[in-house]
Amino acid sequence: MLQAQKLYFPKTAVNDSLVLEKQIALLATKLMSQPTLLKLKKDKRLTYLDHLLRLQMVAKDYKKSIATLADYRNEYAANNMAGNKFILYEFYSMAKVIEEKENISFSNALQKAFNKKYESLSDQLATKVGIAVDGDVIDARKTLHKTLDKQKDKDSIDYASALALCRSYLNYKTFSSTKPQIIQLAASKDAEKFITETKDLKTKNGNTLTITIVRKKENTSPLPVILTNNIYAGSFDPLFGKRAAVYNYVGAVVNTRGKRNSNDENNPFEHESQDIYEVIDWVSRQPWSNGKVGMIGGSYLGFSQWAAVKKLHPALKTIVPQVAVGIGIDYPAQNNxxxxxxxxxxxYVTNNKLTDEADFNNSxxxxxxxxxxxxxxxxxxxxxxxxxxxxxxxxxxxxxxGYDTYWQKMVPYKEDFARINIPILTTTGYYDDDQIGAMYYFKQHHQYNKNANHYLVIGPYDHGGAQSYGFTYVNGNPIDPAARISIDDLAFSWFDYILKNGKKPALLKDRVNFQVMNTNTWKHVSSLEKMHTSTVKFYLQDHKNHSSVFNKPAAKNFIRQTVDFKNRDQKDLYHAVSKIDSLKTTTSLYFESEVLDKDLIISGNMSGFFNVSINKKDFDTEAYLYQIKPDGKSFLLSSHLVRASYAKNNEVRQLLEPGKTEQIPINNSIIISKKIEKGSKLVLLVGVNKNSSWQINYGTGKDVSDETIRDSGEPLEIKWYNDSYVEIPIYQE
Known part of the structure; x- marks a missing residue:
């Protein structure tokens, strides 16, 4: 009922900018006293502060908005990386206060506001100002007009629409009036601090690569070079260079073939090993280089570092692969x-010489x-x-x-890892989309090189966080203060340690360093296997019909599941896990444990196997492990997705025999480390992958990419045997 409440907003404001400016300020003032907003103050304080500071700005109460922004940042992150959050709003509000106080033009006031704020920022934050304010003005205007169009011929507006209108109005107002000047001011500051050069390199086989070099003007002696190989050519190239320069290194960012000034064919992933070797050779011989090179970067940029060590250049002394894509392992196919x-x-990366942001973000x-x-x-x-x-x-x-020679030639493969003897620091996160890839390299390196000098840092980070800094909230959930670290600071402390004979970063107390969620502590062990001290087996049975899901069934049985691949209009099904939450079970079976009578720490990979019998030659299986917290809310702990025919060997397909009981091992699941509170339950969903985000495996045994709905035949029938289990890793002190 509160959402349905209507607020006055005249229809004349839609087409008259002067009326809009006056009426939207009044509307924002009314919204700040609405019960729906005030309720958030207690329930979702971060969301409340986010809304409040925007409404205060729209209402032209700029002093209060600055104070609210400070409160937001304190709530958002207890570390210095919160400094750029909503910095454009801060510039705007500060300028408005100065404009009124000193009776000067907004442009002059904005310059004063910029200078004052800029001087208070650390070098690390100051270099990111240009990126932080680089919003899309045209898109902001379109969004505002779309929002206003919904109000045509109306004299009232509901709470949600009013809030959306105020937000879109503020975005356009601040971006359009500040972005050009702030970008120019930030560029001027950068020009005072840095020497930035962009040039083209010719490789031995005639290809062109564009490289950007960034150095601090005050550093006149040769320094180690921190190299990033970047397919995402664009405004981030200088930023990546400045990131290294502010830590007193030379930053070098090279774009891949076909990007920026290169007219070569763009074939992502295929030529990095060869090209990076030549780039390292070139940068190591420049007068500003002392001959030592390190590499850093995340995702594709993380993959690039593993490509670089396929053929190791003597000048490459260390790599810091962050959230590294496991090419052929977790991308473009996850477990095949x-x-x-x-x-x-x-x-996104091939439409033009830079990146096609508009197309990529057109969800x-x-x-x-x-x-x-x-x-x-x-x-x-x-x-x-x-x-x-x-x-x-x-x-x-x-x-x-399959994981064949096409993929294998791009990065180290098996015995190649034995020859990698430089120190390495890998970072990834429990919520990282490329965790499986990052962990693949870590595991393979240690498997084939028993003396690998390779460290791992893993915590409650997503794909972005594990290559930047630990946000206070991930997926809407708060993370422990101990996890809110600057990944940049960690990485460059590592570079100081390896390249400048500095101290080892304090966090790296052992080879595997992992943050145990919900305990505010880090643990340090010598191997992945030691992330847990024991395991429990969750069998495919429900506690309501058995003494415990953790006890092996007394008699072998099975649960039958039917999936009709021809049905493309199937409505989603949900299972209520409590009075306040439910889980989607459209193509999954649901198994629930008894209530846990004590705290436990789940730490590591879930493993185990499924015993199944199907009426086809193949299927894609998925599994999800959830915690149902004492308050009734669900929390995804781990997941696993695999093509059954590749589950035993990702290089060679082994089709299933219809009607025969087959064993599907659970490998390459998502790692997590979290304390599960007493009074929680564990829920296991197992089933079949069938949705619009992935290939659909119809089970004929043909190449899955060639199968169509005409190949689906009769529905897939699966017998899930109850001696199947997911093995859950447990950590005890």
């Missing part, structure tokens, strides 16, 4: 199941493409045609469903 996202990403476009493909029942190979832009890269990747 291709993802629709791969096509969106391919176009409605890509959702509609994926839905159209799913509804059509066409083969996965048809996805690029459905998108309207056929892709040779997409088709080439689909030609390699």
């Amino acid at each position: 199941i291709f993802m629709n996202y791969m096509l969106q990403w391919i176009q 409605s476009k890509w959702d509609s493409i994926n839905t159209a493909w799913y509804k059509s029942g066409k083969s996965f190979r048809a996805l690029d045609t459905i998108s309207g832009k056929p892709s040779k890269i997409f088709q080439r990747w689909l030609d390699h469903p």
